[in-house]
Amino acid sequence: MNPLQVALTIMVLNILTFGNGPALVPLLEERFVTMEGILTVDQLLYAFAIARVMPGPANAYVASVGFFLNGLLGAALAMVAIQLPAYLMLPLLRLHERFSDVAGVKRFTRGLTATSVGLIFASTVSIGRNAITSLTAAIVFVLALVMAYLLKWNPLLSLALAALAGLALHAAAPSL
Amino acid sequence: MKPIGLKDLFVIFLKAGLAFGGGLGILAVLEEEFVTKRQALTREEFLTDYALGRIVPSGTMSALAADFGARFGGFPGSVIALTAMVLPAFTLSVSLSAAYVYLAGTPVLALLPLTILPAALAFIVAAALRLGRDITIPSVEALLAAAAFIGSLVFRISPALLLVGGGIVSMVILAFTERAENPA
Known part of the structure; x- marks a missing residue:
C-alpha cells in the first residue's frame, strides 16, 4: 500500500471508532496485520505501548504505524488523516444552533462504544495468541x-x- | 479579556499536547487556559463545545482544537492549534519508532516480547475494561459487546461492519425502550 492509501484507510478506521485510541487497535490489526500482512503484531503493540506513556491525544500512535509502513512521510500523512475529520466540528457547531436534540446520535454512539468494547477484547485474545x-x-x-x-x-x-x-x-x- | 492571537494559540495547544492522561489531561489544560485564566469562553460555552466535540468522529480534543483555533484565529488558527497539539506526540512516536527500526536484529529487540509488548497488551485490556465499566449486565450494551466479541473472534466478521451494525441496532432498540420508559 502506498502512503496515501494507508492514510486514507487510517482516516476511515479512525472515523469509525470516533478517534478513540484503544478502539482503533482491533481495526488496525485486522486491516494491516491480518489482511494486508504489512505490519507485525509486535510493531502494533510497540506503537500502542508508546501511546500509553506519551503525552497528547490517545490516537496519536497512528504516527508510529504510519512510520513503520512508509517512514517519515507515512507518519506525517497518518497524523493528518486522523486530524482532518476534526473540521466536521465547524459545520456541527452551526447545525447545533438549529437542532439541539441529538437523541438518535446519542443512541448510535452508545451502541458504537459497546461494540468497541467487545471488539477490543476479541482483538486482545487474537493478539495475545501471538504475543504471549x-x-x-x-x-x-x-x-x-x-x-x-x-x-x-x-x-x-x-x-x-x-x-x-x-x-x-x-x-x-x-x-x- | 485580552484577544488571543496565533502565537497564544500555538503556546496553549502545545501545552495541551504535552499533557499526560490522553483526552482528559488535554481538556484540563484547555479549561484552565480558555475559561479560568483568560475568560475567553464561559463554562457553559466550553461544556457545550465539549459535548459536541464528542460526536465528531476524529477524537474530541482534535475537534476542540479545530473549534477554538477557528474561533480565535480563523482557518490559520485552527491549523496552528491542531499542529501544536499533536506536535509532542508526533515527535515522540516517530523517534521511538525509528529507534525500534534501528535496533531491529539486535539482542535489545529480542527482549521486547518479554518486557514492553506483554505490558502493552495489558494496557489494551485495561482500556477495554475502563470503557466497559459503565455497561451494566444485562443491558442492550452488554449484549452488543458480547455479540461483537463472538462475531469478531469466532465468525471473523469485519470490525467496521460490526461497529456500524452495533450503532444501528442500539439506535433502534434504545429508541423503543426509551419511548416505553418515558411515554410522551
Whole structure:
C-alpha cells in the first residue's frame, strides 16, 4: 500500500471508532496485520505501548504505524488523516444552533462504544495468541494489568516496572 | 479579556499536547487556559463545545482544537492549534519508532516480547475494561459487546461492519425502550 492509501484507510478506521485510541487497535490489526500482512503484531503493540506513556491525544500512535509502513512521510500523512475529520466540528457547531436534540446520535454512539468494547477484547485474545508465547511474557502481562487497572498506577511507572520484572525473570531463568 | 492571537494559540495547544492522561489531561489544560485564566469562553460555552466535540468522529480534543483555533484565529488558527497539539506526540512516536527500526536484529529487540509488548497488551485490556465499566449486565450494551466479541473472534466478521451494525441496532432498540420508559 502506498502512503496515501494507508492514510486514507487510517482516516476511515479512525472515523469509525470516533478517534478513540484503544478502539482503533482491533481495526488496525485486522486491516494491516491480518489482511494486508504489512505490519507485525509486535510493531502494533510497540506503537500502542508508546501511546500509553506519551503525552497528547490517545490516537496519536497512528504516527508510529504510519512510520513503520512508509517512514517519515507515512507518519506525517497518518497524523493528518486522523486530524482532518476534526473540521466536521465547524459545520456541527452551526447545525447545533438549529437542532439541539441529538437523541438518535446519542443512541448510535452508545451502541458504537459497546461494540468497541467487545471488539477490543476479541482483538486482545487474537493478539495475545501471538504475543504471549512464554511464561515470562504472561507474568509481565498480568503484572502490568494489575498495576495499570487495579492499582491505577501511572502508565509509565507500570510499564517500567513490568518491563524490569520481565528482564529480571529472563536473566534468572532464560528458558521460561 | 485580552484577544488571543496565533502565537497564544500555538503556546496553549502545545501545552495541551504535552499533557499526560490522553483526552482528559488535554481538556484540563484547555479549561484552565480558555475559561479560568483568560475568560475567553464561559463554562457553559466550553461544556457545550465539549459535548459536541464528542460526536465528531476524529477524537474530541482534535475537534476542540479545530473549534477554538477557528474561533480565535480563523482557518490559520485552527491549523496552528491542531499542529501544536499533536506536535509532542508526533515527535515522540516517530523517534521511538525509528529507534525500534534501528535496533531491529539486535539482542535489545529480542527482549521486547518479554518486557514492553506483554505490558502493552495489558494496557489494551485495561482500556477495554475502563470503557466497559459503565455497561451494566444485562443491558442492550452488554449484549452488543458480547455479540461483537463472538462475531469478531469466532465468525471473523469485519470490525467496521460490526461497529456500524452495533450503532444501528442500539439506535433502534434504545429508541423503543426509551419511548416505553418515558411515554410522551
